[in-house]
Each structure stands twice: as C-alpha cells, then as structure tokens.
Amino acid sequence: MSNLDRQAVPSLCGGRGFVVAEPVRELLSPRQVPLGESTVVRRLLPNLGRRMVGAWAFVDHYGPDDIADGPGMQVPPHPHMGLQTVSWLHEGEVLHRDSTGSVRTIRPRQLGLMTSGRAISHSEQSPAPHPRLLHGAQLWVALPDAHRHVEPHFEFHADLPEVTAPGLRATVILGTVDGATSPGTAYSPLMGADLTLTDGTGARLPLEPDFEYAALAMTGETRVDGVPLQPGSMLYLGCGRTELPLSAHSDASLMLLGGEPFAEELVMWWNLIGRTHEEIAEAREAWMKGTRFGEVEGYDGDRLLAPELPPGPLKPRGRVR
Template structure:
C-alpha cells in the first residue's frame, strides 16, 4: 500500500521507552478521491514512531467496495522496508517489479522486502464486496536495507485454547513459529478472544509490543506494568520492554486483535512518503530516481508497462499509470538520534 498523503510529513523515527501501557488513537487518512476507502493510521505518531522494527500501521474496513470502489493502488516505489499484508475479509491482487504475482487473502500473510528498491501495485479483486485488514511496514536495519527485493507467503494454522484462537504469521508465540524470515526479531499474530476470556502470553521480555484492537474492548497489561489499560476498537496499545508475560482480557464482547512486537530498533530512520532512508540526501535521491523512471518529457507515463529500467523496476501485468511522488517539504529532512 502507498502512503497517499499529498504533503507527507518528514518523520524521524527512534524507539523510546515508556513506563506504562500507552494507548494511541488513529488518524483518518483517505487513499485518494472523495469516495475512496479510508484507513486508520496508528503508527507512526509524533511521539512514537516505532514498535520494534514496525514503523507503519494502517488499519482499514470493513469497507463497502460497491460504495468506495475498493483498493486500487497503482505502481509505487519502496526502499529500506518490508511490507506485511494481513486481511480479515476480501482479496487483493499483488504485483511487484521482482516478478511476484500473488493474492492477499484472509489468514495468509504476504511479506514483500523492498530492500534497495522495488515497485508494486495492490488492487482488490472483482469478486470482493468488503475489504477489512491491515497494512504494516517493517524498517530494515542498516546492514540489510540494500538487499535484493524478495517476497514470502505463509498461511499459518490456527492455534487454539479455551476461549481463544491465534494465527502466528511472524516470529513465535503460543508454541507456534512462523517460517517467514525477517531481518530483525519480530512478532506478528492475530488473536481472537471470546467474551470474558483472559489470556496470559509468554513473550520475550526484551521486546516492546503493540496491540491493535480490531473489534471489541480489551484490557492490556504486562508483568512489568503497574496496571492494565483499557484499549478500545481501532486503538493501538504500546507495552514497553521488560514484561515476560503479556495479559489480554476481553470484556463482554468478542475481541479480534493484532499483536506486534520486537526489540527496540536501535537505529534512527528517516521515513518520507514510501521511502525509508537514513539521510536527507538519500530520500531526495530516491524520489529523483522514481520521478525520472516514470516520466517522459515531464509527464507521467500513462501505462506502467512504459516504466523505464531503474532502481524500482517494472510491475509486469499492471496497466495503471504509476503514482508520482509528492513534492518534498520546504526544509531539509533531518536525521535525529
């Protein structure tokens, strides 16, 4: 998924500790046009930019495709990150310039590694009537951010217990481990809790965790947290490192949530539009390369098949015109540590 904002802020990302569970509320972002589907963005925020290496959380739906037209994200670039696509309802067709063509379906994770540069498109399929899911980004550490583009798919089997069900799509939890490789230790899982269920999860105490509530109301706590905190639908609860147990308690309605985690990233990144870099100069260069690749005589090419050869490559089989980069802000992008 692309960041559709016409004037995206520069976001300098650093991991910061917190003494208690912190609840973050989303901001509403349109994917383009007056009738377009909208997403709820809970990460990054000005006061917290990363949870482990997770640097971007968009949560959307249930979205009536007949009303909004669904998802139609034309070819756009990425650098220095991985995209993680997870659906609750619907189906999305993925194409990228590394030659990968795959479907995103409920309960199946697609992880795309941008590395040194990739372009891709995401379009909901004609048979989709409702879209509901999350689009997540993971920042790549400095030693891995120039790797070749890659792609992985995994359909985790459910793990069940009294009053709960889980699907572990990255990392390990509840005795299950995902085979999908990551460049930093990560945790990603969907959990379903029946009303009144309390679940104590054994987690890595060096991890910070994020709990994104899709449906229901949830109390979130940890072994190193003084008091659990109520987290409502669409909110993201941040749990700092130090807890070897994470406690999730549903109230009187079913809860669906995504659990994200990883050790504090330990590096500063500059994230602007769809690029993750380390400096102003890198971001400027990425933008210039993309614009040069998608324009002819100053105009954006009408068909992605006309994309020139370059860092971001050609999305084979996609005929939508590529998305031009917005203008850079009127200030130097700064890296802060």
C-alpha cells in the same frame, strides 16, 4: 501499502534513547488518511508521540468497509526501499503485483510479505469481482542497515502456525510466539501475531521482557492489561513484560506487535526509508525518472508521482517527537 499523502512529512524514527524500559499503558489515537480512490485508513504509526514499536515503523488499519458497489482498494504502482510490507486481512481480498513479477491474491489470515531491499515497486487492488467487505491492516517493518540493500522479493504464506489456549487462538504472522515460529523472513528480532478471543475469555500470553509491544484492536470489545480498546485504536505497552493479560467481552480480535527496540536512527519519507536526506532525494529522483524501482506489469492505470521534498534537509533523530 502506500503513503498517499501529497504533502508528505518526514518521520524521524529509531534510536533507543526514547524507548520505555518498563511496562506502560499509552493509548495511541489514529488519524484518518485517504488511500487511493475509495479507501480511508486509520494511521496509528507513525504517531504524534510514538514512531516505532521494535522494527514496526508504519501501521494502517482499515474497514470493515462495504465495497460491494465500489472498486474497493485501488493503490497504483509506487516505490519502496529499506523496508518490508506486511499485508494482513480479516475480510476481503487484495491483489498484489510487484516489479519482481510477483502476482498474488491475498485472503484473510494469509501472509503477504514483500521485502523491498534496495528498491521495489508494487500495486494493490481489490480484484474484480471482489467480496463485499474489506477489513485489514497494512504494516511496514524497517530493515536494519546490514540487510536494507538485499535483493527485493515477495513471500506468500497461506498456512501459519498457531498457539491456542481456552478461548484464545494466536496466529503467528512474524517471529516467534510461545515456541511457534512464522515461516516469514524477519531481519531483526521481532514478532507479530493475530489474536482471536471468544466472548468471556480471560488469558495471559507469554512475552519477551526485552521486547517493546503494542496491541491494535481489530474487532469486538477487548481489554489489554486492563485497558479497554475500541477497534482501530492501539495501546503501546513498553518493555519489561513477561506476560500480557487479555480479556474479551464479546467475540474479538486484535494484533500484537513487538520487537527488540530498533537501535538505528532512520529517515522515513513518503514510501521510502533511508538514513540521510541525500539517500531519500536520490531515490525520489530515480522513481520520477523511471529507473531503479522496476515496472509493475498488469496494472491498468498510471503510477503514483512522488510529492515534493520539504524545503529543509531531512535529519534522522529519535523514536518520539
């Protein structure tokens, strides 16, 4: 997934100084961002007051959108570095192409995991023909310094482990939940799960007290630790929890994201994550010159051009503004 803002603003992320070391209930409101030709997303991370949750550094929620009479998602080739992208669908299909030669159609509750490492480019499209509805989330995971220059690669996992309880099914996207571990490669302590609850369910999900967590409501009427969530909103939960109370007042679903607070300070600008202004500027120049990030074969159209850098230097700071 790309950040298509033509006036890209640097996000200064990371560092443990602003991590909430106790349970909280901080509701994060999304902002509307156009994506490609016909998709509008709700951007929840980075947010005005919170930049990361563990290593999760970017969260877009979109749909459900009726795309029967339109092209659906159309995101041209664009670069990434220093991160992983996580494609997660509830409805619809997305065709992924990248500069390593990977081509894969991702369908609901299948994991498309792209590790950019030092440099990669990719495109995302609703295939033709495509299902009527499109609904999902796109997320980034920041890579720690020890792994941010790995070789770029793409993983696809159609079958993911599940944890079940009466009225609750948790699909493990990344990391481990209640002893069930995703096959997706993670480079720092983190977790991601898709939770489905039936109407009237009350359940408690075990958590790691050293992780910070946030819950993204996808569909239906849910309460997370007693807080009602509307679809497209996110509740930051802080650290220090051993379990999470959940309840549903209709059939509902949400995503739970968590991880050990990310210690390193980052500079996130456009679709690139680095550590210094110079590193980001060099990567932008390489993309504009057509070097380093490779080519995406098979996409019918032009690649994205990078926006201009801001006039002042990009400086890494803390996790919140």
